[in-house]
Amino acid sequence: MNPKSTAVILVGFQNDYFAPDGILRGVVEEPNRVDAVLANTLAFLRKVAPTELTIISTPIVLEPDYRALANSVGILDTIKASGAFKAGTPGAATLPELLAFGDRITYVKGKVGFNAFSHTELDQVLRERGIATVLVAGMVTSLCIDSTGRAAYERGYNVRILADCSSARTRSEQEFFCQNIFPLYGGVLTNEQALAELASVTA
Numbered sequence: 001m002n003p004k005s006t007a008v009i010l011v012g013f014q015n016d017y018f019a020p021d022g023i024l025r026g027v028v029e030e031p032n033r034v035d036a037v038l039a040n041t042l043a044f045l046r047k048v049a050p051t052e053l054t055i056i057s058t059p060i061v062l063e064p065d066y067r068a069l070a071n072s073v074g075i076l077d078t079i080k081a082s083g084a085f086k087a088g089t090p091g092a093a094t095l096p097e098l099l100a101f102g103d104r105i106t107y108v109k110g111k112v113g114f115n116a117f118s119h120t121e122l123d124q125v126l127r128e129r130g131i132a133t134v135l136v137a138g139m140v141t142s143l144c145i146d147s148t149g150r151a152a153y154e155r156g157y158n159v160r161i162l163a164d165c166s167s168a169r170t171r172s173e174q175e176f177f178c179q180n181i182f183p184l185y186g187g188v189l190t191n192e193q194a195l196a197e198l199a200s201v202t203a
Helices: 031-048 073-082 123-129 140-155 170-182 191-202
Strands: 004-010 053-058 105-107 132-139 158-167 187-189
Touching: 004 031, 004 140, 031 105, 031 132, 031 158, 031 187, 031 191, 132 140, 140 158, 140 170, 158 170, 158 191, 187 191
Parallel strands: 004 053, 004 132, 053 105, 132 158, 158 187
Antiparallel strands: none
């Protein structure tokens, strides 16, 4: 992977998933897994921040009336019923740990469902920067990560999922997607493996 033509897409790094009092923190595996995902992601970002790799965050922010989820089911219905990711609330805000990276992270707004490409300018941003490979990280593996990964593949990008920077609802679900689903359209690797591949190009 060449850092210049690679981007990491961060999905759902917001308080409602990661903060100790986050409304949806309990949706994903166990609390220590959530903490590990954040720690791994931050470690990765600190290493790539000085490089040419593009870092993009795609937060989901919903209007108070949740009109974008009018026909919601499953976890989207849970989001609406619980009041998660509501515009103007602390839960919808980006994690302070990400904000600490300042303008090194590009924020692409408009995400209201699973797929970070839908209703956003993500594809345009990636193409303007000459991106060929996307690394996907965040919440939830079986939903937003899979949907975003598939959408990236369908648009012609090489897709790699950062397994230790994402989490599913259960451990078995995480393992199933990493072992059986993601390899159908992309690759699966840890953040350290990704760093090694990126470093091999610049060495």
